[in-house]
Amino acid sequence: AAIGSNIGELLVNQARFEEAETILREAARGERASGFLEGAAAMRLGRLLILTGSPNEAQTILERSHREFTDLKLGFTALEAEMELARAWLALGRPEQAEEALARLERRGGEDAVMLAPTLARYRAEALSALGQVVQALAVAQRGLERARAQDLEYEAALLSLAVGLLEHRRSDGAESPQPTEALHTLERLGVRDPSALTVEVP
Secondary structure: OHHHHHHHHHHHHOOOHHHHHHHHHHHHHHHHHOOOOOOOHHHHHHHHHHHOOOHHHHHHHHHHHHHHHHHOOOHHHHHHHHHHHHHHHHHOOOHHHHHHHHHHHHHHOHHHHHHHHHHHHHHHHHHHHHOOOHHHHHHHHHHHHHHHHHOOOHHHHHHHHHHHHHHHHHHOOOOOOOOOHHHHHHHHHOOOOOHHHHOOOOO
16 A cells, blocks of 8 residues: 555656546555555545545545544644645635645744645645735745755755746736746656646636
């Protein structure tokens, strides 16, 4: 199940959602059947469902994952599940609730929050953008990009670079802005077929 969970996560990162869903559902069933509540397959399935238009199912899965990880005192994975749950709220059309939760996670600090800081920033920038707070969203995304580069996280850095480009475009009222071609090349090299599929559609 752990191997399937890791493969599924890689496929989600590459926006290969159909393949990922089959693997992650099987891995999640395996983890639950064996009583391995520390496993992350269900949480990764929740993340996938946010991106494929099933935020209600994602919310149910992520609430349980967060509760179980918290009970087991698994700080990092509990924080990750809470972060993904906030993104599910964004996909459900509740950007204010999502942004408040993500801002709270950022303020919490600690080693776990530092490790997840780039992804937290990307999700929070999405929520702020959905609220129309483009300038603040841009500042958050730029800060996340700096952290991703400092941690040598090229996947997150590339996604945040694209987010910064889109937000700069919005801030300038649609004026032409250069495409972050380096980021696109990085994602292509990492097997990402369609980077836009990795952003949340807010109803």
